[in-house]
Amino acid sequence: xxxxxxxxxxxxxxxxxxxxxxxxxxxxxxxxxxxxxxxxxxxxxxxxxxxxxxxxxxxxxxxxxxxxxxxxxxxxxxxxxxxxxxxxxxxxxxxxxxxxxxxxxxxxxxxxxxxxxxxxxxxxx
Numbered sequence: 001x002x003x004x005x006x007x008x009x010x011x012x013x014x015x016x017x018x019x020x021x022x023x024x025x026x027x028x029x030x031x032x033x034x035x036x037x038x039x040x041x042x043x044x045x046x047x048x049x050x051x052x053x054x055x056x057x058x059x060x061x062x063x064x065x066x067x068x069x070x071x072x073x074x075x076x077x078x079x080x081x082x083x084x085x086x087x088x089x090x091x092x093x094x095x096x097x098x099x100x101x102x103x104x105x106x107x108x109x110x111x112x113x114x115x116x117x118x119x120x121x122x123x124x125x
Contacts, residue, residue, distance in 0.1 A: 029121035033099035035075065036117045037107030038063075038092075049090035058105035060084060063092035065099075072125040075102065077110040077118050084109040085125065 039045050039057025049055045051069040062073065067088045076083040084106045093101040100122060104113060111118040 029076075029123050030073075031099050032078070032121040033119075034097070034117045035062075035100040035102050035107065035120045036093055036095070036098050037102045037104050037113055040104040040113075051089045053089050055090065055103075056105075057103050059103055060086045060106045060109075061089045061103045062086040062106065063090035063101035064088045065091060065093075067124075073100075073122045074125055075100065075106070075110060076121050076123075078121060079119055080111070082110040 039055060044055050045057040047055050049061075049063075055061070062075070064071070064073075067073070069089055071088040073086050073088065074083055075086055084102075086102065086106050090101070093099075096117075098117065100120065102110075107113055107118070110120070
């Protein structure tokens with residue numbers, strides 16, 4: 001069976017995604033960038049997440065654009081060294097070029113929520 005250009009493109013994209021998800025020896029971080037928080041005062045607490053589970057703003061959960069639901073991540077604040085382990089259960093963020101949306105509770109473990117965003121690196125566990 002011959003591959004069409006669109007199926008070839010999809011195959012290359014799938015292989016690239018798998019390579020990005022596979023940790024390499026000595027690889028410290030999967031991705032670095034900025035994270036924000038959500039769930040308190042914005043109406044999301046108690047609503048359904050993209051994974052179908054109810055959102056708990058105080059749980060150790062996060063929204064990521066493409067990692068599979070259930071993926072556990074270590075999120076480390078690049079400015080103060082504090083870290084938290086979260087589980088991806090939602091999609092996002094959709095604003096400002098951020099790489100992760102943390103629940104209010106998980107964000108509060110690594111930074112003051114009044115900051116609004118924090119410089120972070122994530123690694124897959």
